[in-house]
Amino acid sequence: MQQEYIKLIFGLKLKQIRNDKNLSLFGLSKISGLSKSYLNEIEKGKKYPKPDKIAILSETLDVPYDQMVSLKLDKNLAPIGELLQSRILKEIPLDLFGIKESTLIDIVANAPVKVNAFISTIIEIAQHYNFSRESFFLASVRSFQEANNNYFDDLEHQVLKFAKAYHINLHRPLTSQELEEILIEEYGYQITNNELSNYEALGNLRSVFIPNTNTLLLADEIDEAQRTFIYAKEIAYNFLGINNRLYTFPWIKFETFDQVINNFYASYFAGALIIPKNELTSQLETIFKKKTFNERLFLKTVEAFNASPESFYQRLTNILPKAFNIQNLFFLRFTYKAGDTKFHLKKELHLSHQHSPHANETNEHYCRRWVSLNVLKDISRSKKPHEFEIQISNYESDNTKYLVLSSATKDPFKENHYRSISVGLLINKQLERKINFLSDSKIKTQNVGVTCERCAIKDCKVRQAPAVILDKTAKNKKIERIVEELNAKYNS
Template sequence: MKLQEDVIRLIFGLKVKQLRTDKGISLTDLATATGISVSYLNEIEKGKKHPKPSKTAIIADALGVSYDYLVSLKLNKRLQPVGELLQSNILSELPLEHFGLDMSRVLDLFATAPAKLSAFVNTLLEISRAFDLRVEQFYFSALRSYQELHDNYFDDIELEAERFLEQYQLEEETTPTFEELATILQNQFNITIATNTFDAHPELATLRSVLIPGATPQLQLNPTLTPHQKAFALAREIGFQYLQLRERPYTSTWVKVGSFEEVLNNFKASYFAGALLLNQDRLVEDIQQFFAQDKWRPELLLQLMEKYNTSPETLLHRLTSLLPKFFGIKQLFFLRFQHQQATDSYYLTKELHLSGLHNPHASFLNEHYCRRWISITLLEQAEQDEHLANILVGLQRSSYINSDNEYLVLALAQPAENRHGTVSIGLLINENLKNKVRFLNDPAILNRLVNETCERCPAPDCLERAAPPLILEKQLWQEKLTETINGLIKGR
């Protein structure tokens, strides 16, 4: 069923219901006047049926309007926001099916309370304009919700990765090499690998890879990539091809987002790459051994990255899938920070929160993230050492001020030219985590009180504070003022 047909039926039904209600006509009265059954009229008003022209003319006469008005897509001012929403392409882009919804339920909602929904939709549009929320932000938020809904573990893609290894006779006990992946990509999918496009176009320097489609597609790799970054780029491209994901981006970094399907397929291809390069059975065994250590041993993480020839981000992001599934550690978050040298700005460029944990969270209000976070601490350490060549590893128990939440946060920092970055994974400390991680109480682990942003932090003696607590002070002023006014009212 095409969306446009749904829209025509729904707008027609909204008009019929609004006119009937405004005139104080019941469905039974309208049925008597038109000779159309109550049940059929009810289906019309819900946007499920659209009458033939002859019956439409009869309904128009009974409601006292012209035929042309009733069949047009124009709505009055009260319902205009809903009409604009219905006639836009937003509904067609909503990933409803991924959240167990279908269009018929949405249409029922519009038909049940159109005026109230109109006001609600108008409010959402005003909020989006005020905060300059773009469509792609909505897509990425929808993807994160989709991941959270599934605890970021997808059996179907894991099985496809296993089938791929078996089909192309790759050993599960070893990580596929760049050479093996390149051979498969070229021989099985007719995609060649090159680097010359990056040499000829300096403006592409921020991208890791670009696929140039054609009779003989080319996967152009940025020549500055590390070996594990190159392997991941190939594995991701194999994911697109092997999973037959047609609607997709052609660049590794988003330049322009076309649809939610592109965002979802990009995630699936990346998830496939992680599952292919970091076999779940092998990695689960290694994580079990890591958690079983009596003491915190950061060198074991570096050994894991070397064993799987992987990057800090790929390793930690893979853990967000395996820890919930195999360890029952579902309350966790993943963060990726970047920092431009010689500035005081830290950017949260990627995040994932499972089980409703939303602190810390990305701030779109230009607030200063807490400088006590291990992620930012490692960034500062990396920048202090101009000759840093190795990955920095940090572990911290972070307790949130005025909250019962405490996290075990593992962070990895990797040096990069002009722009350092860290990735971190935070695990909520509860009884399950205490049973799983033996080194949790190692005195070598740093314990710190943290908050989300400086503007909201009550800590009076914070040496790392980057901004005064303006938002907190305003909240306290409002509370004090409310308390005073309530006291005056009660005293009368």
């Protein structure tokens, strides 16, 4: 067992025994003859006392020596022991969020009963919603992105450094051929294009990397934009010196949190390399200055880079907060099978706060008035490679409006499957100053809800289910109001 764990457990037990006997650190120091600073170091898990010092504490506190040194914890401290032994504190780099491990342990130790209840609640919720270890890791990365407004200056600088070192012209679209040459010549890659198609079970895997031979296996179905992104991620792993990485795209499973965060870093680097910040910022400024929304110009901007619509929209979530100070935004990725009644929210990001459109795991029906869903239905009926729509979504219940841009494309790996990518910007005074076309009368405004079960819109022609949650809430409020009236009536 790790020495560090033994020290922490002893310190927690000593602190609990001292508190149970209503002793301050000063008081324990006075009656034991051990210095206050020494006792403080023990309780924080920084020092483990020698046997003679343990004997003094045992006699002073009237606790058997064997009980003092035992690693067995009572029910109040048991969840702390489980937390320390679970390795979760080692797997999650708390320093990313400015948290010290000792600080977290201190919080737990100061209110063990309450924290025990909190941890048990979280575990129960996780089990109820089938919240996997991977889901927890991914949620942590999203929180990390949101805490940094999804912009990472050090990675942006690394992209510029790479471009300079390898004479990459960031003023024109990057090609997969340029990156393939670097992977082969600089990093000794072998690239095979026809192996993955031999294995039906691999499904929608785009690539597999074999580290021992530096072999990159690619799926036949990938297009030029996907190939460029995969190459850019491989370059990121090498140029940034990342060894603890994932070997498939998309991922199959994560072993450690480091793999999750490194996957994010590599993806961010790839997006920043393919869609350079200065080029995108300049084109967005042109679009935003116009009095009316120019769809042709926007789509031309999407197509100006050798990137998929998803990569482009992801890159918007980096650039809008940094270059335009537009931080109230969300990103959504939906998937849909033609003819199905279900829409699946597979990826989401919310900057500043949790915006109205967000994932639910309660089998409720997402609002069919969302532009994100409309473009999916449109592309499933049409032969177009790309469907685009813009909408102002008005959430009457929240008194909020969003400018939502949404694109849908076919999934090249699944027959009759489609995906939509959306970015929504909260409409407020700041956005009105940044974007001139917000008052364009041609942009459709639509009253929307979050799910049908919670929606107050009357006579909705696309409603999939009655507003049962909303009705239940209204009923409970009515009961509360009547009880208050009865209290007032019979208390006077």
